[in-house]
Amino acid sequence: MTEETKFSVMVSMFDWIQKSKYSAKKRSKFRKFLDTFCKPRDYFTAVRLILPGLDRERGSYGLKESVLANCLIDALGMSRDSPDALRLINWRKGGAKTGANAGNFALVATEVLQRRQGMASGGLTIKELNELLDRLACSENRPEKISILATLIKKTNAQEMKWVIMIILKDLKLGLSEKSIFHEFHPDAEDLFNVTCDLKLVCEKLRDRHQRHKRQDIEVGKAVRPQLAMRVSDAQAAWKKLHGKEVVMECKFDGDRIQIHKNGAEVHFFSRNFIDHSEYEHGMSDIIQQCVLADRCILDGEMLVWDSSLNRFAEFGSNQEIAKAAKDGLDSHKQLCYVAFDILYVGDTSVIHQSLKERHELLRSAVNPVKGRLEILVPSGGLNSHCPPGEPCCSLIAHSLDDVDKFFKQIVENRDEGIVLKDLDSKWEPGDRSGKWLKLKPDYIRAGSDLDVLIIGGYYGSGRRGGEVAQFLVGLAERPSADTYPRRFISFCRVGTGLSDDELNAVVTKLKPYFRKYDYPKKAPPSFYQVTNNSKERPDVWIESPEKSVILSITSDIRTIRSEVFAAPYSLRFPRIDRVRYDKPWHECLDVQSFIELVHSSNGT
Numbered sequence: 001m002t003e004e005t006k007f008s009v010m011v012s013m014f015d016w017i018q019k020s021k022y023s024a025k026k027r028s029k030f031r032k033f034l035d036t037f038c039k040p041r042d043y044f045t046a047v048r049l050i051l052p053g054l055d056r057e058r059g060s061y062g063l064k065e066s067v068l069a070n071c072l073i074d075a076l077g078m079s080r081d082s083p084d085a086l087r088l089i090n091w092r093k094g095g096a097k098t099g100a101n102a103g104n105f106a107l108v109a110t111e112v113l114q115r116r117q118g119m120a121s122g123g124l125t126i127k128e129l130n131e132l133l134d135r136l137a138c139s140e141n142r143p144e145k146i147s148i149l150a151t152l153i154k155k156t157n158a159q160e161m162k163w164v165i166m167i168i169l170k171d172l173k174l175g176l177s178e179k180s181i182f183h184e185f186h187p188d189a190e191d192l193f194n195v196t197c198d199l200k201l202v203c204e205k206l207r208d209r210h211q212r213h214k215r216q217d218i219e220v221g222k223a224v225r226p227q228l229a230m231r232v233s234d235a236q237a238a239w240k241k242l243h244g245k246e247v248v249m250e251c252k253f254d255g256d257r258i259q260i261h262k263n264g265a266e267v268h269f270f271s272r273n274f275i276d277h278s279e280y281e282h283g284m285s286d287i288i289q290q291c292v293l294a295d296r297c298i299l300d301g302e303m304l305v306w307d308s309s310l311n312r313f314a315e316f317g318s319n320q321e322i323a324k325a326a327k328d329g330l331d332s333h334k335q336l337c338y339v340a341f342d343i344l345y346v347g348d349t350s351v352i353h354q355s356l357k358e359r360h361e362l363l364r365s366a367v368n369p370v371k372g373r374l375e376i377l378v379p380s381g382g383l384n385s386h387c388p389p390g391e392p393c394c395s396l397i398a399h400s401l402d403d404v405d406k407f408f409k410q411i412v413e414n415r416d417e418g419i420v421l422k423d424l425d426s427k428w429e430p431g432d433r434s435g436k437w438l439k440l441k442p443d444y445i446r447a448g449s450d451l452d453v454l455i456i457g458g459y460y461g462s463g464r465r466g467g468e469v470a471q472f473l474v475g476l477a478e479r480p481s482a483d484t485y486p487r488r489f490i491s492f493c494r495v496g497t498g499l500s501d502d503e504l505n506a507v508v509t510k511l512k513p514y515f516r517k518y519d520y521p522k523k524a525p526p527s528f529y530q531v532t533n534n535s536k537e538r539p540d541v542w543i544e545s546p547e548k549s550v551i552l553s554i555t556s557d558i559r560t561i562r563s564e565v566f567a568a569p570y571s572l573r574f575p576r577i578d579r580v581r582y583d584k585p586w587h588e589c590l591d592v593q594s595f596i597e598l599v600h601s602s603n604g605t
């Protein structure tokens, strides 16, 4: 292929790859395409269209499905309330209208385009397509984008336009992984990409498949593919996987993964997708200059927002807003805070080949932490230490499965994201997700069917929810006789995760007037609640009476456990609140018998 080669040739390859069932076949189609149609000097021109998500030469199009739908409607000159326009706008919805293609924007768009474009190829060349895509990414106003899309439509048929749309959306759904594409391209392509995040450089340096490239190390100023974490289902699985290793347990922060590259006065903030987030400069560059002692270094960590009035991290989602406030010089009790959990480069050397334990030491000496602004996550404390409530950063050495269990439980109770377990002896490897880091999150638990249960009590939280109800004791109804409301509720399980802070606050506010503290053991719980004598079950407050309460829909691992703690015969493993059923009256709570039937049917007993 030369730059003048038609896009239709590439489309045939895409169709073939998509249709082939086996990875080896898909790969050989790609190989054949490179060998037959591509000149090595044009590799980048072609590969950037095959791996659009990795191309950083072109900026963002600012066209996600919904905006793209509206632009296409205008580019095709359709009326907004025409059936096809509605089909594009409602591309996600299933049902008769969009049929089998629902949820796949490119396919829905093809349906619409087929009715408007001819069958014959529009004759677009690869070179023209790249130029038009460059213009699309550069244009800042909508009319210009619409006009470029109209040109693309004119120069393609519906099948070609489908692939153009997938390139714009950066998801080709070829069923061929990026790893396979890299491997087929050149045996060293993935490695080189991982340490440079530069597709153009990879395509230009590795033109000859038979000439091996010397392994390159990371450099300050060039984003590196981040080391990733492998999911594990529970603490036991994690402990087994890290058997015999020295392990550190860390909080999993819920922010933006950012690599900070400091090169003298220059500071870059690279995201996971290797985009340079210059908007963080205003809020963070000064502190980096002051408190990162090394002149040249790369830090790996999470960008978060610290709420100094609440003395804790704000919930995920406000980074951009706070970065903008910092830029505009607005005063706020919220500020950007970077938590560095690793160091990859210091002075003149890459340190990714050193052990995590050694890197922690380097991190300690390279950064002067400032609470709520620039934190470092390095292990603290001895054998029996625990994360002090209110401390923003937490990292502990694990000595046993019990330690991991406890740490995880504490994190879940605090309503944090989860934990990350790391092998202290491991190197930092670009793009690796092979299990040197393991993540454990409460919501990985497989959900069974939804259970509608009644809140009968509340437990106070610790740390940032200290003094406020953060978890609930929920109950099942004793099956009432026909046409009557239930009179008694049997304690069933304790549940706290699943709701956002706002949702949790709303339930707690609604129920607060009915919270009653009860003294143990003097006073028994209200007579309509049946509980055991097990002290683990006792809530801090009871709900005065069931008709004042609220139903929660909870999901859980389908494996229920026989309960010793709660009064119901079974309880749940890792229950999670799916939503609050303000719409459901209290008396429509699931009853014990129906629940037992459900357990038996799902266990096959």
Ligand code: ATP
Pocket: 226, 227, 228, 229, 230, 250, 251, 252, 253, 254, 255, 256, 257, 272, 302, 341, 377, 420, 439
């Ligand atoms: P998730 O959606 O669970 O965050 P992910 O696919 O974005 O997963 P993973 O590699 O699976 O990313 O999980 C690691 C991510 O967790 C990192 O990219 C980082 O953003 C975040 N993270 C938060 N705290 C830590 C920590 N202490 N150590 C490593 N990663 C952390």
